[in-house]
Amino acid sequence: MSRPEDTLAADIHYDDVEARKYTTSSRIQNIQASMTRRALELLNLKSPSLILDIGCGSGLSGEILSSVPEEEGGPHVWVGMDISASMLDVALQRDVEGDLLLADIGQGVPFRAGAFDAAISISAIQWLCNAENSETSPAGRLSRFFNGLYASLKRGGMAICQFYPKNDVQKQMITAAAVKAGFGAGLLEDDPDTKNVKVYLVLTVGSSAVANRGGDITGVVDGMDNVDVLDGRKKGKGGKGEIKKGSKAWIVKKKEQMERKGKVVKATSKYTGRKRRIQF
Amino acid sequence: MKVLTLNFLTCAVKSCKSSSDSFPLHPKDAELVSDDVNLNPQLLVNLLPRIDWNALRTTSTELGFPQLPEQPPSAEELEADEKMLKDLHTLLMETQINEGKLVCGHCGHEYAVREGIANFLLPSHLV
Numbered sequence: 001m002s003r004p005e006d007t008l009a010a011d012i013h014y015d016d017v018e019a020r021k022y023t024t025s026s027r028i029q030n031i032q033a034s035m036t037r038r039a040l041e042l043l044n045l046k047s048p049s050l051i052l053d054i055g056c057g058s059g060l061s062g063e064i065l066s067s068v069p070e071e072e073g074g075p076h077v078w079v080g081m082d083i084s085a086s087m088l089d090v091a092l093q094r095d096v097e098g099d100l101l102l103a104d105i106g107q108g109v110p111f112r113a114g115a116f117d118a119a120i121s122i123s124a125i126q127w128l129c130n131a132e133n134s135e136t137s138p139a140g141r142l143s144r145f146f147n148g149l150y151a152s153l154k155r156g157g158m159a160i161c162q163f164y165p166k167n168d169v170q171k172q173m174i175t176a177a178a179v180k181a182g183f184g185a186g187l188l189e190d191d192p193d194t195k196n197v198k199v200y201l202v203l204t205v206g207s208s209a210v211a212n213r214g215g216d217i218t219g220v221v222d223g224m225d226n227v228d229v230l231d232g233r234k235k236g237k238g239g240k241g242e243i244k245k246g247s248k249a250w251i252v253k254k255k256e257q258m259e260r261k262g263k264v265v266k267a268t269s270k271y272t273g274r275k276r277r278i279q280f
Numbered sequence: 281m282k283v284l285t286l287n288f289l290t291c292a293v294k295s296c297k298s299s300s301d302s303f304p305l306h307p308k309d310a311e312l313v314s315d316d317v318n319l320n321p322q323l324l325v326n327l328l329p330r331i332d333w334n335a336l337r338t339t340s341t342e343l344g345f346p347q348l349p350e351q352p353p354s355a356e357e358l359e360a361d362e363k364m365l366k367d368l369h370t371l372l373m374e375t376q377i378n379e380g381k382l383v384c385g386h387c388g389h390e391y392a393v394r395e396g397i398a399n400f401l402l403p404s405h406l407v
Contacts, residue, residue, distance in 0.1 A: 048323035077323060077373075101400055102399045104401055107402055107407045108407070110289060110400055112332070
């Protein structure tokens, strides 16, 4: 079965019929609900907050935000953005408590700086990886979205975006755009390497969002069971060797090695490893 | 669309980003409704420092409400004064725009509001 974003644009795919099917399907309701709860767990909000729901659709996740009990820091007030008028119509019919905005997140996030405590997005941002027309590129849409999101979150705020990447390229594209916008970014994968893998993009604004581990993004999952941290970032000069291959120091080291072996080696002078004129 | 959201919403047009006139958006031909929302004092205290009080005064005057005081209440004042809390709650959370337009003070672009949903889809030449 092909992915919906490969066939049509988001606002055309989610017409009235599809919007009804999506919202009334109990399977979808359950999956969306569990992903929203997981995102809330990652956000770890201690008090009622103003949350931006990106790609809110018919308000499935918004309803959960509005009904977080007081002991768990709720209930929250949310503002939702979605590109499909049909989905928002269904949200109106379900009488959701959040404010709804008909908007394209690829055009930006039209709120003033530091407006929101947190942002949540369930199954939405993969739609940004497709360009609907020749005037926009996925990279352009992604960068406009993440820049807008960064500005509209308060310092110390967090955003959790669950999305369905088609492949690793999309994962890289999205994470790179987020980092470029200034976020601290990490990907959390639930049930990795299974068909049911769920990918969450965890974003922090400023290091004060994560109080442990010196403000590093990996502190978000501190204290969570069953989470392995794989840190792919380079750690500067590694353990293997500090001398860069091809440099003068390396050449001199090699000459000493050869001399020890008993080979004939020219004397080291100021011309050793000198940058030559480019021959071609 | 709650008055609270209007306090955070700006014009989405790219050229308006650097201007201070693009916030707040000015309601035009606005039809208001009153919705019953549970009072959440914690939330109001949490949001108070982030609310742009001058913008709130502008918006509430434009919607036809009596002028708000010049200085915002502090967090302690708000927690102590039940009436102020209720009034702020009624203004921010329960007063909602159902129909009308939101106009940008800088570029003049009008965003339509239908059934409480504001249409922020921009034609590509404005993005």
